[in-house]
Each structure stands twice: as C-alpha cells, then as structure tokens.
Amino acid sequence: MSTHDNIALSVRGAGKFYGDRCNYCRNENNPLNNNICPYCRTVFAVDDVSFDLYKGEILGIVGESGSGKSTLMKMLYFDQERSAGEYYITGYAEGVPNVFTLSSQHRREIQNEILGMVYQNPVYGLKMDFSSMSNIAEKLIAAGSRNVGEMTAAGDHFLDKVNIPLDRKFEPPENFSGGMQQRVQIAKALSNYPPILLLDEVTTGLDVSVQADVLELIKEIQRELGISMIVVSHDLAIIRMLCDRTMVMLNGSVAEAGITDQILEDPKHHYTQQLVYSIL
C-alpha cells in the first residue's frame, strides 16, 4: 500500500519467471548464472524489482536487450501476468488493493482509465486499417464515452497536438510514416488524460529529427498535463533529456537507481559505469 501522497504507483518485489523454480533458486541468496538458474534452468526475466513513481515525474528505465525492461512494462500494463510481487496504483481504489491480483475485468478498467501505453512498434498499439480518428476513439469508447461529437473533438485536439495534419485524420495509420504512426499512438494513449503513461522505446527506429520531435512532444505534454511517465529506453541521451530519475536494469534486477544526473555523471555499479563510458 502506498503511504506517500505524491506517489502515483508503487511496485514491490515484482517478478516474472519462466520455469518452475527449484529449491536452489527459490533461495534468494544463491547466485544465478546471469538470470538463469543453473539447476532447473528457470529464467528470471524480472526478479524482485521495487520502485515508486511520483506524480508528475518521468522515470527512466535503461538496460541492455534482455534485461527485462519491456517485460516489466508489459507487466505494469497487464499485457503479461506477473509471477510474483505487488503493484499499487494511487488513482485506483485509494491504492489499497494489489492490482496484480485483481480480476481481469478490473485490470481492464485500470488499463482503460488510468494507464496509457505507447509501444515500440505502433502495430501493437493501433488498428492499422481503421482511421486515425477511430483509433483515438477506441481508447475513449473503452473508457466509457458514447458521444461521437465529444470523441471527434478530443481526436482533433490530440491529433493537432501531435502535429498530425487534420485533413488526414480519417486516413488509416497504415498510410502514414513510422514517425506519424508513433505520434498517432501517443495521441491515442493521451486521449482520455490518463494519469500514468508508459512509453516503451518510443523513439527506437525513428530518424533523428523525428526522434527530436517526438521527445519534444513528450516533454511538452508532461509539463502541460502533469502526467507521470515511465520511459523505457536503451539510449542514454534520451534518458538524460527526459527523465528526472533513472533505474538501471541488468539481468532482470535493478542494478542502480537514483537521480538521472547522478547516475550518468557518477555511476556506482560497474555495469552502469560500463554503459555510460561505452556511450560517451
């Protein structure tokens, strides 16, 4: 249960395991072979991750491929079942229930009303053959709106905000460039003003100028609407630009966490040091 007033969500001991776990790896003190149990071969994709997200802040998660960043995001958005841990959202039932254990109907409600998700690949977040306007309406319909006029007004507002020309609003995203698709996805995720937004590698695969556009947009939205965000990236430049605090993940666990500047300027963990120096 979250005790702090300024906390948007908190996660305690979250874990995602692939395998049955044996007596050896159930004991937390026994060393693993990276994140795989040497005896039963259970993979610890996410292992005992705990953190808080404060209201209005941007929390960055960095780490190499396979470090569990995306799995963690999918758990937070209920795309994947968790294997262990607790998850509290202040905006849902005063943060009392562990939302990991709620029924799928209630989790869907949280997904529709409290969370917004922007996937790395717009194919997962959008219906490519429906018009961009309908894609935004989908989120609003799911959140309970039944008024076409209100939904198109919101659609216009957000498409304009993400710089999609309004004369193309009835076109399906499959006609758009990658950067435009990503912006439609952001507009969709924002359309019902969710208090928490999850961004999974949103700029990966975009060219640098479009990347700058999308990042500028994220920053602007965060300032304007005060939305709390979790940003997953393996690009430290993006983390430096966007995030107030940063968490470094390695082999499914948190290697280091703290204020972004501190992590990047004065890394403590040897992996973080390696990460920072390999880039700068």
Next chain:
Amino acid sequence: MRQNYAFLDENSKKEIRRKTLKAIAIPGYQVPFASRELPIARGWGTGGLQLTLSLAGQSDTVKVIDQGSDESVNAVNIRKLIQDTTGVPDTIHTDAATLIQSRHRIPEVPLKPYQILVLQVPMPEPLRPVEPQERVTKMLHADKEYSGAWLRLFEQIMNYDSITEDADYPVLVEGRYVMAPSPIPRFDNPKMDNNDGLILLGAGREKKICALPPYTKVKSLAFEDYPFEVESFDDVICRQSGLTGVYMDELIDEETGETYYQTNDTSYMQEAMNREGSVK
C-alpha cells in the same frame, strides 16, 4: 435403412438441448456445441436446423422461412427434411406455428409465449471483424470489453456520417453480452426486446448456440448523438397488398422499369390480403 426420428441420433439431440438450456440461462452468451453433419452443407442453415430437429416434438407445428418467404428453395427443402424425418405438420401461418425456423427475418406477427423462433446464424461473433482470434474474443467477452463492436459503428460514422450496418446490427443483451443477432435487418432489432417468445440462434459452421429468453432486455448499440434508427417504410406502399410500415423488398418491374415495393414477409401479406378479401 430406417432413419432416426428427427434425423439426428438421440444423444446428439440431447447434447444440443443441454447446450440450448445453458444458452437460455446466460442470455446473449455463445455456448459452444458439437455441430453434427447434416444432409445440407454447413453455412446453409445447419445451426438453425439442428436446433429445430432437437426441439421438434410430435405436438409441434413447424414453419420455415427464408428471408421472409415460405416458398424459397432453401425454406422448402429444410421444411421437407424436418417433415420427412419427424412427420410434424407444417404451416405458413405464423400464429399457428409452435416452432419457426427463419433465415434473416423475424416475422411481422409478434411472437406468442408458446412459440420458439430459431434463427440461422452465419457469424455469431460480433467482435470477429476487429479481432480474428477466438481465444482473444472470449477474453474480451469475459471482460465485457466491447469497444471493438462500438469502434466498427464509429468508423462507419467517420466514413459515411451515419451507421451503415443494415443487417446483423449488434445488440447488448441484458446489459451484459454483446450479441450478433444474425443478418436480420435493423428493422427487426426492436422486435427482440422484451418479446413474448423464446428466440434461439444457431450457428452450425461456427458451432455456437445463443438464446434470448422471453422478456429479455435487448438494446441495439448506438451513440448518444447518433441514435439507433430502423429503416422507415412509412411512405412506401406494397404493390400487392397495399400494406405500409412493414419490411419491404424493393423490386424493379421488368416491363416498365419502374421501382415498386412488396411486403417481404409473404405469409403476413397473404393473411392481410385474405382478411380484406380484396386482391388489388
């Protein structure tokens, strides 16, 4: 070789009746059943036929219609099969029938409490156009997540400024399940709401049975500012009978090239003409 009563073996009929009872207990829910082979191909009304065969008792009177007509090839053949294998009397008069099998229409004469209407359903899943996977649509039903069904209507409004779904217009049953009512015209949707008889829907190819018990609340999906509307036939007059305000077929007179209208429900038209005693 002597054929079993009502073609199907007793255990198959029992299974269908048990699944029907389950469907009645959960209005609007698609109950899977073991669809049997029949002397007609799947997709030609085998779902409805299996329901009728499982229900036809010796005191029943059967009526079979195909798009409002008692005399189309499909209706005649299905009726013959039922009669040959059960020996129950048939009728074209809606009031006199206890069991009515229909393709794509609900008769103009309101159902009576002693009547069962069996509808043939090609596609029982209202979410299929937006979600191809059965596993996923089952979860969406469980979560009461119907934004996909609404989204389809929304997309039509975006493209054509009105809902263009003319048949198989989705309905919300008892505020819980969204159901595809088989390709009956929108005109027939209000007849399902709070109606006196039992409506059963059978999809032979898709192996699903759905039911609307008597006096079930059935609401057509609609938006606040785009309300549900039925086709209006108030300003057209049936050329044969002079009826108006019933569901009409639009036909073209091959000699004059003139467009005229004719009542779609042929037995209703015949009854009306006999009652008046005048053929125009």
